[in-house]
Amino acid sequence: MNKMAEDSQRNFRSVYYEKVGFRGVEEKKSLEILLKDDRWDIEKLCTFCQRFPLPSMYRILVWKVLLGILPPHQETQPVVMVYRKEQFDDVHHALEVIRFIDESTPKSEVFLYMYQLESGRLSRSQKYTMEPQDELFLAIVGTMEEMVDDDVDCYWLIKNFVHHLDSKFRDSQQLLQKGFEHYLNLEDSRLVAHLKACSALEKLPYNLWFRKCFAGCLPPSSLQRVWDKLVSGSCKILLFVAIEILLTFKMKVMALNNSDSINEFLEKIPEDNTDPIINKAIDLWHKHCGIPAHSV
Template structure:
């Protein structure tokens, strides 16, 4: 009991002093030093704990299977990935979908569409409009986090696949969001239901399409994506529920759905830590059930 009390005091002290990841770093390092890395144990750790920023790129590469857990296969896999990325970018130029001036987020997105056989079924005008896709914000987040272009491309592709799976499961995601609102804030849930704000799933789908990029700052989005890459897909509706609860006072004062949507497009930056912290707390609470 004394050890547990000491650990809790130490954790609270680190959190107050801004070092919430100190103990997580000590726990994570042995997992990453294993040969091979145990992907299941790593994912379990990430679902339950914070990921120190210094290890985030490596953790994402491992959990997204961009980098193999067996070190002896890393060089071979990296070479094959470079070949695939080079071929993809080459064919995009041959097809005249990109030029040397095309921004890399758009190149990556078109490359994903090409490799998933979606680009072949798109009309020319539709391809030209892809520079407006919210998914490009995800690519920019990845480019800010990773230095290697091949890593950037494949991490983007893996995240877009997770995002696509979440959108395919939108009815279930929406039901989970509504259930959290009913549990945490019944008056707000009733008000949003009266406004019809969640009925068609448009709001949540918009957030999922960009993985909250542009809604929350990058540092907050990274913490959400940590859970997503570890298999906690419910972190997306939980973050949506947290976003709504954090702005409950303003939302309860709004009687027009379009005004409510506009309000949620202008999240105050100082509120974002509360949004993600509440979402992670909700996730932790649900994980114990």
């Protein structure tokens, strides 16, 4: 079969799958081909995550590789995961020995104390002032717990995700805030004018959106597709999610006339409409930023 015929057949299959409700079948096959290699190509995996949503059956595994929890070499992954579990158990046991935790300690606190102990920041007293890094950690815990069933996987993903955010995107919040205003103005200048008139533009929940990555604002079932993009190296997706939230609830926001009421609403948006918001946000991201060109 010549190349033109192959392309035609591939395009036909894609249209057919989408019409009968199997959108993503071709993408899943592309990912499976990538994962068959003995050594996974990190750049291609990142490109896949930028272009498509990860199938749920592969998401945790791919995240663990992209976040450096597991190596890209398949044959060494089981051995490395054994070491990760041993380290988890050792740190957990150490906290029990020094009586920082027991069976009644909430899991979120257990994970935080483990994180603090490993980073050399564990306080001698359990009553202390929370640092911004700890607040971020707990916000991510609250969402990641609902995405991941296994405690060892969950802890390692939280710890490395927070480190990823801190090392890759620490200085991005101000740029994201400026980009948010720029792109929102392109999409709806009247909405921007209303926010400015209410003195709300500078007081929107940017920390929740861009620092905590919508943890606690959007349900995990929708948010995990946004975090696919973050894990694979793009933080700009966050500003387009924020923009799409405002566009979706434009009528509600336009009816509010002060920054406090606007913030209160945006921090707790209705959760029954978030999947379409994420779909539109990803489309908006691709519209303004393009799609990675190199193939997977």
